[in-house]
Amino acid sequence: MLQIEQLNKSYGSKQVLFDINLTVEDGTILGLIGKNGSGKTTLFHSILNFVNFQGQIKLDDHPISVKDYDQIGYLPEERSLIQKLTVFDQIKYLANLHGLKNSEVKAQLPLWLEKLQVKGSANDKIKSLSKGNQQKVQLIATLIHNPKLVILDEPFSGLDPVNVDVMKKVILDLKKSGATVIFSDHNMANVEQLCDSVAMINQGKLAINGKVNEVRESFGLTRLFVRTDKKLEELASLPGVEQVELTASGSYRLLLQDESFGEEIFKLLSGGQYLRTFDQEPPTLEEIFKMEAGGDNHE
CATH class of the missing domain: 3.30.70.330 (RRM (RNA recognition motif) domain)
Structure with missing residues (x-):
């Protein structure tokens, strides 16, 4: 379970997050929505301890530290694969950082390539893949170590409808496995379809927070x-x-x-x-x- 209490964040004299309080239960999906520049990515970076902040952020009742990173999967909005590497070498490098052995990567990678319907093999160079397939490879790197907290920043960006559906199935499988999932999206239909709850950040403040159906019916x-x-x-x-x-x-x-x-x-x-x-x-x-x-x- 992820708990965020009284989160405030400033860059110099400019405050960008104001008293954010959120709880995301295990086995649920939270959709984080908001206009560009509203503070969504800053919230993600705060959860991951990439930036200093005021307040408390806990995973399973303890503050998140470097020790928890092996239990966290993060797909950033900016894709960051090394183009000259093969798919296997790229995944191996990132998986090793999360404690996976090369033999584990070798065993699991073909299963993930099939699951995400990647058009390419483990020995192909990253640069030879389409942008959509590169995005799938980055998702594999995000999930191959079986994280319990998964943060996806605009995971469907640039994907065609068929591949969006493939990725949606993977996200729902994460929920079934008991993971805590947060993703941001500008497509509200995706949020309605996938999420148990929704939170909206507007000008750095929490404007909406609740179960999707309850939020809608409150209007x-x-x-x-x-x-x-x-x-x-x-x-x-x-x-x-x-x-x-x-x-x-x-x-x-x-x-x-x-x-x-x-x-x-x-x-x-x-x-x-x-x-x-x-x-x-x-x-x-x-x-x-x-x-x-x-x-x-x-x-």
């Missing part, structure tokens, strides 16, 4: 999806409706002033008859992100 069930023969203008005139748009699937999306209008609208639209679609939902994480980060809450 109210103000999004209504309906499929009806009524015209857009008729829907816009319904009580409590602020905005209506036709979706690509042919249903309508209604933005409500308050979730309490849902029951009345259902009665007006159905007249006691069958409705093919009537789905009242909270805002998506993307919508909430825009609200909290200063965007238009109707988008």
Whole structure:
């Protein structure tokens, strides 16, 4: 379990993190979101003791030190593989730093290459691989020593949808194994799909922290999806409706002033008859992100 208490961080006279409190349980995934420059990477660097900070950060009830690094896997946003090395030599070098023997690397590397569907062999030079496959190799280096705390900074950046799915499966496998996982992403759909909880850093402060579903529902069930023969203008005139748009699937999306209008609208639209679609939902994480980060809450 990772515990962060009253974390503050300044660079000179500029404070970049303010009183951050977070707990991430074993076997769970936390999605860390925020605008560029909000402090996400600084938070990661604080957890890893790369920078000095004020407050407490504990792993399994003790402060994180160099002794814990063999139990931590970190995928930085900036990829840092040595291009002239072979895949095996690169992984071997980094795995040795975490205490793995060469024989262990030799045994495990083919399994990881297959699991991540890397297009290349252990004897290929890093520079011969595509950027996506290099990214997979860096993930192998992050995970091959079986860490209990895994920190992934923008792990899906630059990957095509097929390889995103491959990496998602690996992250879910980490959760099943009992690891504590934190990853940052600008794609809120990935966070909704993978994460148990979400934390949003906004201007260095913790703006959102909680289970994904609870965070979404705290904003109210103000999004209504309906499929009806009524015209857009008729829907816009319904009580409590602020905005209506036709979706690509042919249903309508209604933005409500308050979730309490849902029951009345259902009665007006159905007249006691069958409705093919009537789905009242909270805002998506993307919508909430825009609200909290200063965007238009109707988008």
